[in-house]
Amino acid sequence: MIKLITAEQLKLGMYLHDLNCDWMSHPFVRSKFLLSDALDLSKIRTAGIKEIYIDTSKGFDVADAPTAEEVQKKIDADMLRVAASKPEAPPRRSxxxxxxxxxxxxxxxxxxxxxxxxxxxxxxxxxxxxxxxxxxxxxxxxxxxxxxxxxxxxxxxxxxxxxxxxxxxxxxxxxxxxxxxxxxxxxxxxxxxxxxxxxxxxxxxxxxxxxxxxxxxxxxxxxxxxxxxxxxxxxxxxxxxxxxxxxxxxxxxxxxxxxxxxxxxxxxxxxxxxxxxxxxxxxxxxxxxxxxxxxxxxxxxxxxxxxxxxxxxxxxxxxxxxxxGIYPVGTLVRLESGRLGVVIDQTEGNLLAPKVRVFFSAKQNGYLKPEIVDLSRSMGHGGADRIASHELPEKWGVDPMRFLDVPA
Ligand SMILES: [Fe+2]
Known part of the structure; x- marks a missing residue:
């Protein structure tokens, strides 16, 4: 199980799963390893790392630490709360x-x-x-x-x-x-x-x-x-x-x-x-x-x-x-309808519902005629559509940036 612990709780014999900090701030190239060297332990603390994810199936456990899943749920809820507040005024140009x-x-x-x-x-x-x-x-x-x-x-x-x-x-x-x-x-x-x-x-x-x-x-x-x-x-x-x-x-x-x-x-x-x-x-x-x-x-x-x-x-x-935006312009997203598209603009009022240019069908694994879907108006193909997930372009072999400014 992956759990989040504090740097003070970290001990030799625990298996590091994620140092939980940007990799410019710490001297480790690897983030996943069994902590067996006291020098590494002190390096982690002096690098200013305060919380670490450990894998309890591969090393010592901390009984009352929250699981990664519990932490993630809380972060997602906090992000949604922030996203619901008003975004910036609409730009003059798309x-x-x-x-x-x-x-x-x-x-x-x-x-x-x-x-x-x-x-x-x-x-x-x-x-x-x-x-x-x-x-x-x-x-x-x-x-x-x-x-x-x-x-x-x-x-x-x-x-x-x-x-x-x-x-x-x-x-x-x-x-x-x-x-x-x-x-x-x-x-x-x-x-x-x-x-x-x-x-x-x-x-x-x-x-x-x-x-x-x-x-x-x-x-x-x-x-x-x-x-x-x-x-x-x-x-x-x-x-x-x-x-x-x-x-x-x-x-x-x-x-x-x-x-x-x-x-x-x-x-x-x-x-x-x-x-x-x-x-x-x-x-x-x-x-x-x-x-x-x-x-x-x-x-x-x-x-x-x-x-x-x-x-x-x-x-x-x-x-x-x-x-x-939670889905910045240029992000590849998959909609609930199974279509993939690139975020082309934020919309006023909802960071979770940007404008998307759809261009690929995940179900058929092939390109579609590009079409703009304004998710804030829920007027997708055949009714309401929503973002199901963001996707890595490499996974689909597509280049979303090519679809940022093609004519609809
Ligand atoms: Fe710098």
Whole structure:
């Protein structure tokens, strides 16, 4: 049986099933193993891991710990409660209408961030005006349709991961700040901070940054230096605002004081850095890496929900979920009617009932003529239809992104 226990309850002889934390935060590549080394036990505790799933069929048990199923039920109920509250105002354009322009902005932002990263690596001055200019483009795109740019952010390849991750964090910071009603100057600074937040990774040797296997303790320490290194590089550069500096230095701080580099208690972490921590982890765990398959967005949100108890600002996680939706644009879903489709837009009033373009029949295992179904109106084929589950595109051999903006 899989059970959730606290780090204090963890003992040698227990079988770890899931370290229950994002894999950027701990020095283990594997999450499933029999805990037999006291050093591993202390590493888990010092990594700030507070709760762990164990498999009681393979190791010692904790009698009164809740089962994974009980925990899951509670999280699902909490998520539904948050989902029932009102989502953001409807966008001016649909995702499909904004997508072509969003692709251009995404590419341009990628070029600028890559340039900035190279400048930092070579010790050259950063062209901050270029960064500000793409933040402006991002802000305008998000104002037209917040889902379009976001739907492009998961597409990353291993070589470009580090800078595309910065593009993703910058874009989500702008979206988040706008949705929170922050003033435009603050939104701009949040965006610049997001785009620059990982510049310190340019000081990490490639062999460590992209290492496919388990990191040694020393290598892990090198990676953990990137917020301070980035902050120092930006200070040396000059002309960078306080907010981007703060986001760069503190995006790995955690509300329970277990983050790095400063182990700040929650009360001392700024709202912008709390937001950056959320979008940083969300993007990291939904992205494919050479050693790790990215989680489906819906599963990632569920995990963030679970971790928010210790690591994140809970109300901000709830807000983030309302912004990107339980089924973000681009997610492949299976409807109760047996049709598969891609989420193409959120709808006003219900995060569980987005607009979906159906294009595949799970029953017949073949393509259908694409058709838009607005689940909030329950006007699916032959009456009401609902999302039964989210699905992995690989399982069906389909590419949902191809159906984001095809004419209906
Ligand atoms: Fe980072």
């Amino acid at each position: 995702v499909a209408e904004e997508l072509a322009q969003a692709r251009k902005i995404h590419e341009q932002t990628g070029r600028v961030v890559r340039g900035v990263m190279q400048d930092v690596r070579l010790g050259r001055a950063i062209q901050i005006a270029d960064v500000e200019s793409v933040v402006e483009d991002i802000t305008e795109s998000v104002a037209r349709s917040s889902g379009a740019l976001i739907s492009l952010l998961r597409l990353k390849d291993a070589d470009n991961y580090t800078f595309l991750h910065c593009v993703a964090v910058g874009t989500m910071m702008v979206t988040f700040g706008r949705a929170l009603g922050m003033d435009p100057e603050l939104v701009r600074e949040a965006g610049v901070g997001g785009l620059l937040h990982d510049v310190g990774k340019m000081k990490v040797p490639d062999s460590v940054l992209n290492k496919p296997g388990r990191l040694s303790d020393d290598e892990f320490e090198i990676i953990r230096r990137h917020p301070s290194d980035g902050h120092a590089a930006l200070i040396a550069n000059g002309g960078i605002g306080d907010i981007p500096l703060d986001v760069t230095l503190h995006h790995h701080e955690r509300m329970d004081g277990t983050g790095y580099p400063d182990k700040l208690p929650g009360a001392e972490i700024t709202q912008l850095s709390r937001m950056a921590a959320i979008v940083d982890v969300y993007d990291a765990i939904t992205s494919d890496r050479c050693y790790h398959k990215g989680m489906a967005p819906t599963d990632a949100l569920r995990k963030m929900f679970e971790w928010s108890k210790f690591h994140f600002d809970e109300p901000l996680v709830h807000h983030f979920m309302r912004i990107i």
